[in-house]
Amino acid sequence: MKINKLTAGIAMSIALSSLFVACSEFERREFSIEKPQSLIDQEALDAYKELKTYVNYSNQPNFKLGVELNLSEVAENSPFYRTMQSHFDEINFTRLNHMDFVSATGAPVMDNITAALEVNKSAGMAVHAGHLVQHSNQNAAYLNSLIPDLIIPGPTGTYLVENFESRTVGSSFPVYYSTADVSGTAKISTDPVAGASNSGKTLKLDGPRAFPQYQVNLPTGVTLGDCRKLLLDANAAAGNQGAGISLGISTTFGAVPSGRFNKFNPGKSLEAIGAVTNVWGRNLELDLSTFAFTDAEKQLNSFVLTFGNETGGANMHLDNIRLTWAKFTVIPKTQAERKTIYTAELDKWIKAVGAAGKDKIKSWSVVYQPLDDTDPTKLRTGVGMGSLPANTFYWQDYLGRDYAATAIKMLKQYANPSDKIFITETNLVDNVAKIQGLKDYIAYTESQGANVDGIATELALNVTTVDKTKVEAMLQALAATGKLIKISALDIGTGGNTAAATAELYQQQAETYKWFVKAYNTHIPAGQRAGITFRSPYDRISGDSWRPNEPVGLWTRGTSGSTVNAGYQRKPAYVGVVEAFQGK
The missing domain is CATH 3.20.20.80 (Glycosidases)
Incomplete structure (x- = not known):
């Protein structure tokens, strides 16, 4: 049987009509999704108007609602x-x-x-x-x-501390031990280097942490404070490096130098000032300005100088220890x-x-x-x-x-x-x-x-520690000055970081903000109110220099993707401020 297009179209229309009628006979079903409480709460916060709309400016012409x-x-x-x-x-x-x-x-x-x-x-x-x-x-x-x-140069000179030529070969030399290890020795020796570079008698150091001590009697009128450099010759087979040069001052042999050792640019050793292994280093210089002598020490004309290299295994010769000095007039x-x-x-x-x-x-x-x-x-x-x-x-x-x-x-x-x-003055509460x-x-x-015209002050409070009695006493005393009173930086934290803040702490924060604004309005006469500035309108995040990671603001300030206080959203603290201005 041959069916034309018109007949087919009529048949299709009848079939579709039957389908829609059949569908209409099913019971209608309604679906609803309950809003999360957090969304309901946020919508309630967002329903409040802008902060400054709640301020009555008519009776306080100098008041400013500020934000840093x-x-x-x-x-x-x-x-x-x-x-x-x-x-x-x-x-x-x-x-x-x-x-x-x-x-x-x-x-x-x-x-x-x-x-x-x-x-x-x-x-x-x-x-x-x-x-x-x-x-x-x-x-x-x-x-x-x-x-x-203005520095006017004066006379200069070099003082020979010790060249060991008058000493007896093999005799021991005074030392100070910096640790309980006393196995290191310091004895007068002869220079093992032959030829023109031979140094005559020297001081030989062997072993760990023995620091030679030298009696110094500077020329009349010259003091340690006038000394500029310590010069020496050194030849070491071992011990040039170690933990670095130490130097100190005492008034007697064997005493602890200056009650401590002063380190020369901590970690720098004899090698750092030019000593070379197994070769005489001549006129090695140590800048005395790098040592922290006390004012009393700088006035000394006669003293015991303790000097050496902090090492666990010295094997070295020292010679020609000298101090250069220079007098000058400071105007x-x-x-x-x-x-x-x-x-x-x-x-x-x-x-x-x-x-x-x-x-x-x-x-x-x-x-x-x-x-x-x-x-x-x-x-x-x-x-x-x-x-x-x-x-x-x-x-x-x-x-x-x-x-x-x-x-x-x-x-x-x-x-x-x-x-x-x-x-502006701070620390007025306490x-x-x-x-x-x-x-x-x-x-x-x-x-x-x-x-x-006025006095400004700053307050960084916490809900867990704020002493409201002291704060209100401060406001009363400020009012008594008769000047305009401006709270130029106010923030109130929860006593911890954002991750530790709970709903209860946020509510306490709101109540504390509310209390403070009301206290300001109560104790500061209307004509003296110069305003309240919120130091941080939003919560602090990692990297902030002021109260990092503390939720001190009226708005959140979460980073992208954060599940804690994401974005800029009003907090309960916002309502606390609003209600204070409303007089609630």
């Missing part, structure tokens, strides 16, 4: 910076460190600051900047190079000269920062940590500390007590006369006496014609 960001985050107009614009009124740049922006030749390089401020200009966020003058994070190497002493720059030099340097630095921030920065922390922790009636000082840590320079030691007034006047000149000026000291120092600074 890196210059690079702003200069690059990063997504996170753009997000922060909707949550905060003010950026805090408190890492304008002298050492980061002043070159080795002393030239301020402000490109990073300028770039960040230019990007932020269009965003319209206020900027608080500091700390312009502090003792740490300074280009100390450059600053110290500006005041070299340091006067205090007045130093003050002039460093006032000019401070002016150069403040001018560069002030010019970069002019019309873009309206609030400054000019001086950071001015007061001594032990006696807050005094300024911090490097005087009497000996060698200062790297990148440490105390401006106040050269400019005097009015160094803050000097810096403030400079900033007002180069930036804007109407800018708000703060002095040392409330510093607040009175700060109040007194501000009064002195203002008596020098430099107005200070």
Whole structure:
């Protein structure tokens, strides 16, 4: 039977219709997937509005809700910076460190600051900047190079310590043993080398760790501190290497040299200063400036010199031990000269920062940590500390007590006369006496014609250790100064790293943030509130210099692929801050 196309099409339509009717007769089934509680919680957090929308600015005109960001985050107009614009009124740049922006030749390089401020200009966020003058994070190497002493050379000479020619061959020589092993010997010998290079009588060292000791009686008026080099001749079959040269000073034979042995550039041996195996090395030089003599030792005219090579198997001859000395007169720059030099340097630095921030920065922390922790009636000082840590320079030691007034006047000149000026001090919770000291120092600074608008402080707290009574006492004492009070860096940790943080700890963190913001609003009168800055808006990660791996933020900051706090997500701490501003 032959079927045409039309008949086939009608048949197919009837079949499909029957199929759809049959399907419609089955019961409809509904499927649903329950949301994880973590997603529900996060959606609840995300439902809150931006932070600054919860702040009542009408009764606190000076208040700023601040966030600390890196210059690079702003200069690059990063997504996170753009997000922060909707949550905060003010950026805090408190890492304008002298050492980061002043070159080795002393030239301020402000490109990073300028770039960040230019990007932020269009965003319209206020900027608080500091700390312009502090003792740490300074280009100390450059600053110290500006005041070299004037050195006037005087008489020089060479003192013969020992050439052994008056000694009896075979006799023992005084030694000091650096360990319990006393098998090493030091005896007068004759030089086994024949010919013109023969050295006559020598000191022969055999065995381990025997250090010869020499009586030194320098010429009148010459001291160990005047000695520049130790010279000697050495010929060793063994023992040139070992653990290195050791040298020390004592007042009697057999005594422990200086209570210790000073190592010469640790690990360097006789070979390192030119000794060659089985050949006489003449006039080998040891620079005495590499040894840490005490001030008292440097004043000695007569002493016992202990010197040798730390080796377990010496077989060597020594001869012609000498000390070269040189007298000179040191004329340091006067205090007045130093003050002039460093006032000019401070002016150069403040001018560069002030010019970069002019019309873009309206609030400054000019001086950071001015007061001594032990006696807050005094300024911090490097005087009497000996060698200062790297990148440490105390401006106040050269400019005097009015160094803050000097810096403030400079900033007002180069930036804007109407800018708000703060002095920042830390460690106020456990040392409330510093607040009175700060109040007194501000009064002195203002008596020098430099107005200070407010006090800023920093707080790094933990939910497990915070003493709320002490913190609130600090806030009350700050309020009593009558100045604007700014919390320029606040973060609250959980007492451990992110991996150890639990839901309970995160809730405690939220409650602690809430408590602090409410305490600030309670104890600081509205007219004195200059703001709260969150030092780290997000949790810290490995590699951060500040509180690495600690969950201190209002947002998470997980790395790519992390299963712990991945991405930038609001935390319960965010709600704690919101509720504090709501007065809940």
